[in-house]
Amino acid sequence: MSTPLSPLNPPRRLLFGPGPTMVDPRVYQAMTKTVVSHLDPYFFEVVEDCRRLLRVAFGTANEFTLAMSGTGSAGMQTAVANFVEPGSTFVVLAAGFFADRMSEMGRRQGANVIRIEKPWGEAFDQNEVAAKIRELKPNVVGFVQAETSTGVFQNSEILCAAAHEVGALTMSDCVTSLGAMPVELDKQGIDIGYSCTQKGMSCPPGLAPVTVSPRAMEWLKARKTTPADWYLDLKLLADYYEGAHRYHHTAPISLFYALREGLSVINDEGIENRWLRHKLSHEMFVAGVEAMGLRMHVKAGNRIWNLNTPVIPEGVDDLKVRKRLLAATDIEISGGFGPLAGKVFRVGIMGPLATEDNTLLLLKGMQDALAGEGFAVKGDAVAAAQAAVTWPVAQLV
Numbered sequence: 415m416s417t418p419l420s421p422l423n424p425p426r427r428l429l430f431g432p433g434p435t436m437v438d439p440r441v442y443q444a445m446t447k448t449v450v451s452h453l454d455p456y457f458f459e460v461v462e463d464c465r466r467l468l469r470v471a472f473g474t475a476n477e478f479t480l481a482m483s484g485t486g487s488a489g490m491q492t493a494v495a496n497f498v499e500p501g502s503t504f505v506v507l508a509a510g511f512f513a514d515r516m517s518e519m520g521r522r523q524g525a526n527v528i529r530i531e532k533p534w535g536e537a538f539d540q541n542e543v544a545a546k547i548r549e550l551k552p553n554v555v556g557f558v559q560a561e562t563s564t565g566v567f568q569n570s571e572i573l574c575a576a577a578h579e580v581g582a583l584t585m586s587d588c589v590t591s592l593g594a595m596p597v598e599l600d601k602q603g604i605d606i607g608y609s610c611t612q613k614g615m616s617c618p619p620g621l622a623p624v625t626v627s628p629r630a631m632e633w634l635k636a637r638k639t640t641p642a643d644w645y646l647d648l649k650l651l652a653d654y655y656e657g658a659h660r661y662h663h664t665a666p667i668s669l670f671y672a673l674r675e676g677l678s679v680i681n682d683e684g685i686e687n688r689w690l691r692h693k694l695s696h697e698m699f700v701a702g703v704e705a706m707g708l709r710m711h712v713k714a715g716n717r718i719w720n721l722n723t724p725v726i727p728e729g730v731d732d733l734k735v736r737k738r739l740l741a742a743t744d745i746e747i748s749g750g751f752g753p754l755a756g757k758v759f760r761v762g763i764m765g766p767l768a769t770e771d772n773t774l775l776l777l778k779g780m781q782d783a784l785a786g787e788g789f790a791v792k793g794d795a796v797a798a799a800q801a802a803v804t805w806p807v808a809q810l811v
């Protein structure tokens with residue numbers, strides 16, 4: 415027998431990165447509940463609760479809403495494998511790491527991928543994209559609503575309307591927006607949306623919520639070819655999660671308990687209150703970093719509330735700042751990657767961390783770490799953040 419392992423003892427971290435983010439304490443509790451079988455009627459009750467509350471978070475009336483086993487990338491793969499047929503034309507709005515991943519998945523499905531590109535950090539002009547869509551007449555248009563690699567939020571009502579005009583389906587990555595910002599799937603005209611559980615939902619990673627419009631379901635029912643990915647085949651999964659409850663795979667029961675509790679936390683708070691909490695934290699954060707003398711990489715109006723990308727000042731070492739911050743405060747933030755490596759911090763303020771006190775704690779920590787690495791801090795971040803935003807305590811949990 416080898417030496418017994420010591421008890422698990424993960425380090426204390428305040429996860430202010432892009433994800434995973436802090437898990438809600440109620441979610442941890444839910445995960446300790448007894449596992450039932452994946453065919454137990456109780457499990458399907460849990461699934462139904464998740465489906466009902468996911469519709470609220472997505473802002474959709476879509477009947478076909480469920481959680482795939484797997485992380486956010488499994489959601490992306492589900493969308494692409496089911497709705498992007500080999501030989502079809504797949505237009506991808508590419509201005510970040512996760513849009514690149516979507517293009518690559520399309521390429522692997524054998525689609526003719528046409529990328530419309532922008533520099534990382536810019537949002538697409540919807541009218542320009544709409545004109546391109548009318549010209550290209552693709553089968554599917556894919557884009558990332560909240561691009562975690564850049565901090566850009568992409569609105570889509572106009573471009574999705576153009577896609578529908580030419581008979582195309584629309585697909586959006588809502589991995590970072592779900593549970594933290596209004597996704598407004600139906601209003602935005604998105605046919606297929608997917609997400610994850612480890613960001614705005616305050617759960618551990620492991621499930622990928624997916625929702626499909628009636629229009630896209632019609633298309634899928636009529637699809638003649640079989641998706642190459644058996645595991646993510648939505649027609650097979652419909653047979654398991656809906657109607658017949660025929661075995662497909664052994665669903666990760668404890669993760670469904672977690673998701674149900676995460677959604678229940680959101681429901682108790684009220685989704686609008688939750689969005690407001692994220693918006694106010696974001697506004698405080700921006701006021702604070704700008705007071706320090708940093709600037710935001712993304713233009714105001716195009717920013718994700720729960721994922722901020724301040725530009726790293728000239729001459730300051732990204733990694734050293736982050737290490738100093740972690741050592742002094744247990745706060746973890748992230749760096750940029752691809753063309754933004756060493757150029758921006760990626761700072762997530764989500765779920766239980768999106769409060770006035772936590773945002774101020776973060777700002778103080780970042781200010782001290784930057785000063786410690788030789789940056790001449792211009793003004794006090796905490797005072798500026800407090801002056802900029804009045805927190806309506808009474809409205810919020």
Ligand SMILES: Cc1ncc(COP(=O)(O)O)c(C=O)c1O
Nearest residue numbers: 485486487512560562587589610
């Ligand atoms: C926008 C976006 N899409 C997709 C993913 C992939 O999700 P996962 O890492 O959970 O597979 C991420 C992960 O951070 C993301 O931020």
